[in-house]
Amino acid sequence: MAQHAITLTINGEWEQVVVPSQMTLLQMLREKLARTGTKNGCMAGECGACTVLLNGEPVNSCMVLAVECDGMHIVTVEGLMQDGVLDPVQHTIIEHGGVQCGFCTPGILISARALIDRNPDPSEDEIREALVGNLCRCTGYLRIVDAVKDAAALSRQAATL
Amino acid sequence: MTINAHPELPEFDYIRPATLEEASRFLSDHAGEARPLLGGTDIFVRMRDGFWHDKYLVDVKNLDGTDNLHFHPTAGLTIGAGVNMNRVMTMLEVQQYYPVLAEACRSVASYQLRTRATIVGNLCNASPAGDTIGACMLYDGVLKVHGVDGYRDEPLKTFFLGPGKTVLKPGDIATAIQLPRPPAGSTGTYIKLGRNTWSDLSIVGVTALGSREPASASGYSFHVALASVAPVPLEVPAVHSYLSENNITPEAFIEAARLAQQACNPIDDVRGSARYRKAMVKKLTEKALLITLDRLEGRE
Ligand SMILES: Cc1cc2nc3c(=O)[nH]c(=O)nc-3n(C[C@H](O)[C@H](O)[C@H](O)COP(=O)(O)OP(=O)(O)OC[C@H]3O[C@@H](n4cnc5c(N)ncnc54)[C@H](O)[C@@H]3O)c2cc1C
Ligand code: FES
Ligand code: FES
Numbered sequence: 001m002a003q004h005a006i007t008l009t010i011n012g013e014w015e016q017v018v019v020p021s022q023m024t025l026l027q028m029l030r031e032k033l034a035r036t037g038t039k040n041g042c043m044a045g046e047c048g049a050c051t052v053l054l055n056g057e058p059v060n061s062c063m064v065l066a067v068e069c070d071g072m073h074i075v076t077v078e079g080l081m082q083d084g085v086l087d088p089v090q091h092t093i094i095e096h097g098g099v100q101c102g103f104c105t106p107g108i109l110i111s112a113r114a115l116i117d118r119n120p121d122p123s124e125d126e127i128r129e130a131l132v133g134n135l136c137r138c139t140g141y142l143r144i145v146d147a148v149k150d151a152a153a154l155s156r157q158a159a160t161l
Numbered sequence: 162m163t164i165n166a167h168p169e170l171p172e173f174d175y176i177r178p179a180t181l182e183e184a185s186r187f188l189s190d191h192a193g194e195a196r197p198l199l200g201g202t203d204i205f206v207r208m209r210d211g212f213w214h215d216k217y218l219v220d221v222k223n224l225d226g227t228d229n230l231h232f233h234p235t236a237g238l239t240i241g242a243g244v245n246m247n248r249v250m251t252m253l254e255v256q257q258y259y260p261v262l263a264e265a266c267r268s269v270a271s272y273q274l275r276t277r278a279t280i281v282g283n284l285c286n287a288s289p290a291g292d293t294i295g296a297c298m299l300y301d302g303v304l305k306v307h308g309v310d311g312y313r314d315e316p317l318k319t320f321f322l323g324p325g326k327t328v329l330k331p332g333d334i335a336t337a338i339q340l341p342r343p344p345a346g347s348t349g350t351y352i353k354l355g356r357n358t359w360s361d362l363s364i365v366g367v368t369a370l371g372s373r374e375p376a377s378a379s380g381y382s383f384h385v386a387l388a389s390v391a392p393v394p395l396e397v398p399a400v401h402s403y404l405s406e407n408n409i410t411p412e413a414f415i416e417a418a419r420l421a422q423q424a425c426n427p428i429d430d431v432r433g434s435a436r437y438r439k440a441m442v443k444k445l446t447e448k449a450l451l452i453t454l455d456r457l458e459g460r461e
Contacts, residue, residue, distance in 0.1 A: 002174040021175035021218070043169075043209065045202060051273050057247070058273040063205055067175050068220065111273065133271020 006070040010035065011079030019066040025059075026050045028066035029076060037077040037106050041135070048134035051107035052076045058114040060133070077106035080113060088154035089113050089147070096147040100138035108134045112148045116155050124149065170208055176219045181307045181334060184219055189309045189332030197221045197334050199242055200277035202270075203286045221334050229337070232258070237342040242281035242335055246293070247272065249280060258343060261370055262296040265351040268363075269293065281335050284317070287327045287393070288362075292353060294321075294394040295368030295386035299349070300340040308333045321393040344382075347372035348456040352445045353388075356432065363389045364433040365441045367421075369449035371457050377405040383417070383453065385446055390425035390438050397424045400446070409454065418446035 002021050007014065010033065019028055026043075029035045029052070041049035043062045050061040053075035080087040089112045092098075099105050108131065115122055115130040122130065127148045128141075136144065176195075178184040188195050195217035198204060207213040221227060222243035229241040232254035240249055249255055250266035262280075269275055269283075269292050283291045284304065294317075302317040309332040317338075320327050329335070349370035355361035366388030374382035383404040387395045399420040407413045427438035455461045 004175065020172070022170040022172055024170065027169070044206060045270070045274050048271065048273060054276070057276045059276045060273050063200075063202055063274070063277055065175060065201070114272075130272055133273050 004067040004070070006067055008069050008071065009073045011075055017066070021065065021067060023066045024062050025052070025054075025064040025066050025069055025074070026061035029061060029074075032066075035076050035078055039103055039106055041103065041107075046133075046135070047104075048107040048111065048131075049104055051110045051134065053110060053114060056114075056117070058111050075110070077109055080109060087113060088151040088158065089116070092147040092150040092154065093144065096143040096150070098139055098143040098147040104134055104136040104138075108136065108144060112151060115148070116152045120152060120156050120159070122148070122152055168209055170205060171214065173208075173215055174217050176217050178219060178221075178224065181221075181225045181336065184221055184224060184334055185307055185309050185332045187217070188219055188334065191217055192331035195219055197285075199279045199282040199285075200245065202274055202278045203282060203288075221336075225336070227336050235342065236339075238340045240280055240338045240340070242279060242337060244279060244281075246275040246278050246280060250275075259296070259300060259340060261349040261351055261368060262293065262300065262340070265293045265296040265368065268351060268353045281338055284320070284338060285327060285329065285335055287321050287323075287325050289324055289391060289394055290362045290366070290389040291394060292351070292363060292366060292388065295366060295388055295396075296351060296370075297338055297340065298386050298394060298396050299368055299370040299384045300343060303339045304335045305337045305339060306333050307336050312336075318396070323392050343370075344372040344374070346457065349453045350449050350456070352449050352452075354441055354445060362432065365389050365427075365438050365445060367442070367445040367449045369446070369453045371450075371453040373457065374405070379405055379407060379409050379413075381405070381409055381454075381457075383450060385417070385421055385449065387421060387425055387442060387446075389432075390427040390442055392426075395425060397421045399424060404450075411451075414447050414450040414454075417450060418443045421446040 003018050005018050007016050029038050039049035041047035045060045045063045051058050052061045055072050089109050111134050127145050196215050198218040198220045227242040230244045231239045246266040250263040256263050280293050283293045298317045304315040306315050352367045353363045354365045368386040371383045385397045385400040400417045403417050422443040427435045429435050
């Protein structure tokens with residue numbers, strides 16, 4: 001069984017890890033590095049609970065090999081908060097009550113952050129399309145969509161300050 | 162008993178060759194136990210479900226220009242094997258000259274899956290349900306392939322042999338899909354009938370592409386390709402001939418849709434029955450042709 005020594009950043013910190021070929025990015029985060037914010041819902045690319053940013057773009061971490069991430073930059077839900085301040089998507093999802101059991105939330109937050117980064121003023125349809133790969137069994141999505149709309153507005157305000 | 166619908170990946174060795182020559186040689190030396198890896202979005206599912214047992218996955222991303230996405234005003238579009246679908250569908254020239262390809266990409270799975278999924282992977286996986294295959298066929302796509310004897314071209318029209326089967330041999334690596342520049346003003350649509358609006362594999366998929374064609378009796382050229390209704394992705398030449406020779410009227414579109422229905426040979430599966438699929442091919446082909454005409458005439 002081939003082992004690979006890889007180097008990557010996770011939420012801005014450099015990590016050196018030795019991983020077997022078949023270990024996914026999701027397994028490495030949860031089982032090797034104890035970053036359990038990222039969730040394992042299906043291991044099939046369907047539910048989005050495992051979504052993280054890989055070089056700034058969202059991916060299903062259950063569908064990426066850890067060894068493929070050598071030299072890359074990963075952001076997980078634990079990395080959204082900056083200097084003790086919640087990211088606007090975290091702040092508004094709490095305000096709107098967009099969290100029930102919370103299992104989908106880390107993936108939703110990452111997809112939402114990525115959407116606002118590429119499209120600062122998304123329409124409701126654009127928000128729904130960007131979240132199509134993030135399943136939520138609890139909330140019915142309405143509060144999540146409203147939260148993302150408000151988070152985009154907050155992020156735009158912060159950008160003009 | 163524990164129920165584990167999607168187990169961990171089985172053991173294999175991940176190989177990252179330095180050159181295409183090395184990659185082709187390795188794949189050829191290990192025929193039957195090695196396969197090329199791009200996004201892995203098909204491979205990992207098949208391995209977890211126990212259908213594929215490869216000993217080696219050979220990563221062909223980032224090899225000798227497989228990461229290039231390039232539009233040339235005369236030569237057309239070259240999409241490197243490693244280029245993900247989000248990159249393709251957001252490229253300005255793709256939206257302008259190959260709108261049907263952009264639309265087809267957009268129908269695939271979710272944003273985060275498309276960060277990994279590639280068009281070349283979709284083609285090489287050769288599923289009759291592959292959403293981007295119809296557009297690549299109708300845009301006259303040619304795969305650039307690197308094998309143990311060097312480069313060659315494989316036109317998509319003769320590429321697919323059956324579900325999951327293509328003309329590729331051990332050692333062959335598709336390095337890019339090339340799409341010549343389409344006729345000025347050409348446009349069309351991709352209609353995907355899934356169990357939900359987004360993110361499911363198609364029950365039926367209809368790709369339509371049209372342009373004005375002064376040399377044909379009708380003054381138009383229309384092409385149609387069908388997904389999920391035959392063992393291979395299916396282009397229907399009868400639609401093209403009929404709509405080149407006859408006046409373009411709503412009735413002509415109904416007759417062309419009947420020809421598409423006649424050409425397909427669907428099966429019953431979990432997503433839909435053969436009878437339902439046949440009925441939908443007719444309805445959706447007619448609809449796709451009407452949308453294409455509207456877009457050609459600037460009515461949409
Ligand atoms: C949750 C989920 C949803 C999906 N939804 C859709 C959908 O809506 N529509 C759709 O069409 N597909 C869908 N798929 C299937 C898959 O995402 C696509 O087929 C994708 O385009 C495959 O690309 P890839 O780069 O991931 O290929 P890979 O998985 O890396 O490879 C696919 C196949 O091609 C071979 N191959 C790869 N690269 C090469 C090469 N360079 N030369 C020769 N052979 C090669 C591989 O060995 C393998 O057999 C879905 C998959 C998942 C997991
Ligand atoms: S755990 Fe990765 S998509 Fe569900
Ligand atoms: S809050 Fe429970 S799955 Fe979304």
